[in-house]
Amino acid sequence: MTIARRRFLAAGAAFALTPRMAVAGEGSRLTFRGSMEQGGLVVGLVVPGAKVSVNDLPGLVSPAGIFAFGLAYDCAAPVHVVAKFADGSSESSEVTALARQYQVQNITGVAEHFVSPSPEEIERMQREHALVVEARKHETDGVGFAEPFDWPFPGILTSEYGSQRVINGKPMGPHLGVDVAAPEGTPIRAPADGVVTIADDFFLEGGFTQLDHGHGVSSCCLHQSERKVAAGAKVARGDVIGLVGKTGRATGPHMHWGLAWFQVKLDPSRATRTPLPPAA
Secondary structure, eight states, X not given: OEEEOOOOOOOOOOOSSOTTOOBOOTTOSEEEEEOOBTTOEEEXXXXXXXXXXXXXXXXOOOTTSEEEEEOOTTOOSXXXXXXXXXXXXXXXXXXXXXXXXXXXXXXXXXXXXXXXXXXXXXXXXHHHHXXXXXXXXXXXXXXXXGSOBOOXXXXXXXXXXXXXXXXXXXXXXXXXXXXXXXXXXXXXXXXXXXEEEEEXXXXXXXEEEEEEEETXXXXXXXXXXXXXXXXXXXXXXXXEEEEOBOOSSOSSSEEXXXXXXXXXXXXXXXXXXXXXXXXX
């Protein structure tokens, strides 16, 4: 099942608790777990048969009562989550995300046409980014997102989510993903069950693969030297989907790993079993 969805506004979901703590009141039929910080993916759980809305927008709930929503890197406004149950009762939570401090990262040695692209290259970037936006508009009933994600391969975290980028001295937008360095050709494995929605070579992103994990949650792997799966393929957690490379805007072999809830770009390092990738 695929349902076209309106773009959700960035929303927060947290109490003043440990960022990765599950949130539940005593006897509550509406609970949350996952990262409760800006950039976090929140997994909600209600009793089966309940309907859920996030800031008055309806969300898909699995037969087991699982749903999801995400917190943008700069979200500050509280989010209102309402669950309506089959017996006619309801429960709601008004919660606020935990704020984060982000780094400034200076990067040099990038090919200048990736920093100041030509009109033709800008047009190509716009076409490619429109494909990504379109793929992220849909909500499917998979639940690959429901368990913490695995890091796609062992390596070194070289760039954190939310970092303000300065490339060749030019201020750029925030880096809304994480970079993991590893030798070129290192196998990249699916972080969770999903379906390939995009597998292509893009201007900035290089070898690009996007996976749909259900309920509007998707992940993407950039700069691959080789893609091992095609659009439409189903993948299981741990399947090889590509190889580490340095294609697109990259100064060395690594993978940019992104996570999103519809159009809201999240921090994949906050949705994993461990905060850092395993050592190579």
